[in-house]
Amino acid sequence: MTVSNRTFSGRLMTWARGKSPWVTIFNSGGCNACDIEIIACLMPRFDVERFGILSRGSPRHADILIVTGAVTRQQAPRLRRVWEQMPEPKYVIAVGACAAGGGVFQGLYHMVGSVDQVIPVDVFVAGCPPRPDEIINAVVTCLGLMAEDAVHGGRAWRTKATSEAVAEAIA
Amino acid sequence: MTRIVVPIGPQHPALKEPVNFRVVTDGERIVDLELNLSYSHRGIEKAAEQRDFIRVLPLIERVCGICSHSHATVFSKGIEEIMGVEIPPRAQYIRTIIAELERMHSHMLWLGVAAHEVGFNTLFMWTWRDREAVLDTLEELSGNRVHYNMNEIGGVRLDLSPSQVEAALARMPVLEERIRAYVGMVEDEETMLTRFRGVGSLSREEALSFGAVGPTARASGVDYDVRKDDPYLVYDEIPWNVVTDTNGDVYGRTKVRIGEIAESLGIVRHCLENLPGGPIRAEAPKAAPPGEILSRYEAPRGEVAHFIRTNGTARVERVDIRTPTLANWTSVAHCLIGRPLADVPVIVAAIDPCLSCTSRITLVKSGGDLGKDAPPPNGPRGWSR
Amino acid sequence: MSVLSEMLRNLFSKPVTTRYPAERVPIPDGFRGRVGCADDRCIGCSKCSLVCPASAITMVDSPRMVEFKGRTLERKKRPSIALYQCIRCGLCERHCPADAIHLRNGQSINGSTLDEVVTCTL
């Protein structure tokens, strides 16, 4: 669902999307540490409801899918399905070293590996686990990407820009 | 009414971790339960056989994010026993301090989650707010909020400076007051009590026969605690009590856990005040002699046991991890049958399940088929972005 | 009703929330945060790359003369650390003979691509 950035309603929509990112948390087979740090973000100390972030149980209501942990073979189809259930526009934040590249579990027999082998990831967060303030930073980065995508009319421009950069580097 | 199957998990708001219950209900009443545990099976035991003792500890620690120190300690304790290395008293005290702080944060986390499962979000927020004080202490002492990485074979990695000890002691009075407040809240919040009292009842005999461990068993009056019955570290030197209760239900488990937070606070304070001097690690040999050991430890959720076999190299030949959650699942299944659907989250949460710990083995119901929801046997090959 | 009294007390008092990012969250001194390597001290011994449990550290060619324990020696390689792979265990820091690699108490990174690599930042 892309909106034009020229009309009033389009600008209103872009504003609203930036102000109300609802998240759903998915543990794709990690060790829990990132999950409890994400939940700690929702708690009084950090209280991300200040930014309008709500944790929703149903992926149908969510804008941002927060994935924690390295993807195990059993969880990979589930992860894919949850991502497919989300309505557009949807964004994915992969939290922690495991989600980014397998971390300490890379190469084990029951691992698929990083999250971006299963679904496209918009923001990676480093750390094992990241502190809550680092997770908030990542959400801010993701909101920045949302605003930029609104200007470009979708997230396709980012992959295109990357491939162009690669082509230039090769040439 | 026809029977309906309510799948709970692997992605479900009540469970932060992947597990799948197929709850067969008759209306709202549960008549059968099928469990599928190993969604987060990663193959840690196999990987542990391929890494030397230095590199294996961070891996063992990441068996579970909540009781990370438990797994690392029980593993290094076993290796040290095989090697015949006696770790210095200061290291023992530091390990105990971290272990008890971890127990406090885990129980506070549990109290919040249990309140959240029954929709009491205010207590959820408050316990997690107060838990931050424990996490701050842990971060100051160890350098990370969750994975402390304090252990190494032969001792601990980091020493505590006097200023750190002072700062940690300064946080204790606030926590003490908060624990008193929780006791009051759990006693007089009526709606929460109606959800906790008489739910998930487990008699002493049932707890013993199902092999329940940890607070689940202690709430049923089973006076079993590895720290008392098979003392390790410094638990036989310091004053503390095993907390038991006779209610046997979720309410009893809540009372046991709150009591244990208070006990842990006492232990931490005692250890910080009586911290002995001296070195923090003993020289450990690189390789361990051949041997077998069953190392036991009282994790926040109950008894965790590591069976370790070494073969004279710098690696383990086999490590087998048996976690408290696995011991408690059978009692959960027993408690759930006949209860309304609304009690599923409370009863499951009452044992404080840790599924990343438990995903060691796969339970297959004998004679039953896995159903169409079963995941495909092979991985997600062929997917592209 | 201890719940009710505490609720009302909270309603009329200041919330405990740290208004991050407007306010900074204190990071204690010993926090194992972003990893970095001092290029002038690294002797290229590969020890960090061997102990790293997450295989985040690879050794890359970087010949240079370094001072080590009063001697000058020629090193061949230096570590290149994939930041997203780092699990902050601190083993590299613990086993570094030259005290070159460190986990500093700073926040780590986030971004859209995984190719963020630390070569020398201290």
Next chain:
Amino acid sequence: MTDPFLLIAYILLFPGFLFLFAYSMTFEFLDRRIVARMQNRVGPPFFQPFADLVKTLGKEVIDPRGVDRPIFDAAPVVALAAVMTSFLYVPIIGPSPLAFQGDLVLVLYLLTLPTLALMLLGWLSRNIYAAVGGIRAVTMLFIYEVPFFLALMMPTLMAGTWSISDIMAWQEEHLCLAILQPIAFIVALIGLQAKLERTPFDIPEAETEIVAGPWTELTGRRLALMHLANETSAVVGSALIAAVFLGGLAFPWTVESAILSATVGFLLFLAKTVAILLVLSIIRAATARVRLDQLNTIGWKYLTMAALAQVGIVLVMMASGVGI
């Protein structure tokens, strides 16, 4: 009020749909903010409910496989329309221009429609959580509706009229009905909490049990409209209770200027509804969710009995001439 333009302005602008929309946004903000502050955190900013609504409206609409699309689309609209219509009969400043004998019954029945729409959505979603949630919503309706209706009918017994505006006028001559019938007032507040499916009674959408209940499969504008229907019925419910039970709490002096008197009346309306919201928020923050069988006990054993006892008390009072 026979002027058609005034009537259209009444329906569309003030205190009709536009005001209802704006006030329900404020109401949700206040509710979330008060609960957040009780939980010792900051809470959402003022524009948050509006941003949520706009964003949800702009999301992709997903049809679960096999749903009856026309009904799935229509149910949220019907729910919202019912709540908005019921608001026209609730007196805000003075009596409503559309008032007639029996509008109390109409408002009560219109307020029931969102729950039925929710049940329909849950049943149509072809999702097990939604179906269980839908059944729970309707089971709950049969439990709380009886004491809620009994409590709200009590004022008609005493005032001798079925019109909300007349009940309000009666209270200005006599005493405020919250004082005359305290039990009915409390039962009505608890019933409103159950009607709005807020925390001790959020059984149909119990997050930790059945994900989001009937809401699970709603996306985009369906979710937004259903959410708006829920928020507006909070406003209508509070306004109804404020009119029926707190009508007597008027300004003690008569104000000469018509505009000034309207302003005072409007501020009183705001004060009353926010006070009711505060009570509801405190209940929401201080309780855990009850189970359906426990709600059954609470509803039939205590609330209905209390409401029936109030009927007896009112009859005795009327017979002895107290308060009339």
